[in-house]
Amino acid sequence: AQSVTQLGSHVSVSEGALVLLRCNYSSSVPPYLFWYVQYPNQGLQLLLKYTSAATLVKGINGFEAEFKKSETSFHLTKPSAHMSDAAEYFCAVTPPRGYSTLTFGKGTMLLVSP
Amino acid sequence: DTGVSQDPRHKITKRGQNVTFRCDPISEHNRLYWYRQTLGQGPEFLTYFQNEAQLEKSRLLSDRFSAERPKGSFSTLEIQRTEQGDSAMYLCASSSPGTLWANEQFFGPGTRLTVL
Numbered sequence: 001a002q003s004v005t006q007l008g009s010h011v012s013v014s015e016g017a018l019v020l021l022r023c024n025y026s027s028s029v030p031p032y033l034f035w036y037v038q039y040p041n042q043g044l045q046l047l048l049k050y051t052s053a054a055t056l057v058k059g060i061n062g063f064e065a066e067f068k069k070s071e072t073s074f075h076l077t078k079p080s081a082h083m084s085d086a087a088e089y090f091c092a093v094t095p096p097r098g099y100s101t102l103t104f105g106k107g108t109m110l111l112v113s114p
Numbered sequence: 115d116t117g118v119s120q121d122p123r124h125k126i127t128k129r130g131q132n133v134t135f136r137c138d139p140i141s142e143h144n145r146l147y148w149y150r151q152t153l154g155q156g157p158e159f160l161t162y163f164q165n166e167a168q169l170e171k172s173r174l175l176s177d178r179f180s181a182e183r184p185k186g187s188f189s190t191l192e193i194q195r196t197e198q199g200d201s202a203m204y205l206c207a208s209s210s211p212g213t214l215w216a217n218e219q220f221f222g223p224g225t226r227l228t229v230l
Contacts, residue, residue: 034218042224043118043222043224044205044207045221090156090157101170102149102157103159104156104158105156106156107154107156
């Protein structure tokens, strides 16, 4: 069985500061990993994905994440936060081959102050 | 490509009533997923279709829930005899049969259900 743990239900940063959202996974085999963003009353938008190619993955809106197998982590970072980054972020995991459903973490709400 | 669409966006109903939601996936996607998201939680898998075949159901999907995808295109999710605990956002997603991105799911805007 797979699972995802997102540390911190809320993260607060100032505009221009580094954003770090943590995600650790549990899986019997190296999985595929995803970060999604959700704005209020909207669906999920894919930020980036790791599918066993490069361990450092760049996504949209300046976000990136690094897959670290030894730490079973896939933390999301952005060098400089913008007000428009305020949203809820979800890390998700799925087995590496074939179709499968996504298993999501509980989410981290990113708050950005001026 | 118009993306995944869901209808209605919001539904308020009284306990005990039946409700039905519709999802239209991206046109070339043969896989369709339903998830439920309650307040403060991540989405949880409910069921999955490949074309018209329902291939997997979560134990979250009680007997009051039924999903169909009769022609392998749009899907409906029906909840019978709604309960207050059914209040949630119901999300639909679809994915392509292509091997490279088989696991990349595209989500619709969701249907928010409120059961009074």
